[in-house]
Amino acid sequence: MNVGAVKERAGPREFSPADDLPQEYREAATRMIEFHANSEIMGAYLERPFIRQAPSIDRKLAFSAKVQDEIGHGQLLYRAAESLGVKTREEMLDDLANGDGKFLNCFHYPLKSWVEVPMISFFVDGAAMRRQATLRRTSWEPYAHAMDKVCFEEGFHVKHGEDILKELMTGSQKEQQMTQEAFEEWWPRIIQFFGPTDDDSTHHDFASSVGLKQKSNDDLRNAFLDQYIPKAEKYGLEIPDEPRIRERDDGTYKVEEGDLDWDEFFTIAKNEYEPGVGQINGRKHAQEAVQWVRDTIETDTTAASGHAPQAAD
């Protein structure tokens, strides 16, 4: 199939590994899904310390279940990406470790305290879910199937994140104030989650014309704001003055893009933002520290299939 034919046929879940697809499609889909997979992994690493720091046993159980889910989402997505035949899972994981793998802007920032947790697990996960729900109609079938399972699980993450926010915003004055400060720090980053405005998006046109991407950055950002500004206000959070957000006559919102720090955004996009580099290296060290587990599993598998002599033989 050539690109023209792909564009013509493009529709929800239209293409599977059985189809003969052009390199342009395979590379665009790989870039998109690999980015998504990397983001799941880096998000999980960012949140992991809060399993230990969770303030109650209920939170600890739920949060540990959530982090486990996210790692699972990463695994599902690497499979969906690998099935395009452009990169292997090992290559993608190696690239993530050596700093070449790209991932979501929000996961380059440090997560320092429990009051910041709902910024990720309510707002960022909520934003992610807006996007993921549209990707159930992506044209790469294995990606859409991964989204079915991800969306099934993700509702719990968002509701739990919202529950943490609610608890903090109905807590002591100090807690409310700290949560508001965390919100002010994270708000611009969350708005940038959806990437640059459509005019500046490098990859949108092609990905959209072959049905990989279902909604533009701007549409998704607006859909997020429509849903989540009322939520934030409901819990008593004040929306920061900047970036300026205008409410249109029809009740939808528009962001003044010039108020956002795009230099920082593109530094992050190149994996050159200092805290993000620390997080990439942190994961790399964790990965190396448990190399012996993977080695043991590999060795055991060989031994069990009877080809390698046992130490006791």
Added chain:
Amino acid sequence: MIWEVFRQEKTGGYHTHCGNVHAPDREMAQQYAAIQHGRRKPTNSIWVVPRDEIGEINDDEVAFGGTTDRSYRWATAYNTTGEDASEVVESEDEQADAEKRRGEA
């Protein structure tokens, strides 16, 4: 030789197990499967898999998840206020459904 058959109704759908056929080789298995399982019901694609190649593990051997009460894992366990995003509502409904089926199992 027995081949397990998985049928997909529409493009983009899941291949779900629908039965098996006797056949001496893969090509014949595909032919038989197409006739036995793709003739009457709407079918977009069929997979045939040699039974010997399928690994099975059942609930005698392992404790699968989803049977103990881990309510903290369900969206339904959290009462929040205001209208939820449509995809959050959808996820919660799917989870409520799975939870209900757990109760019936």
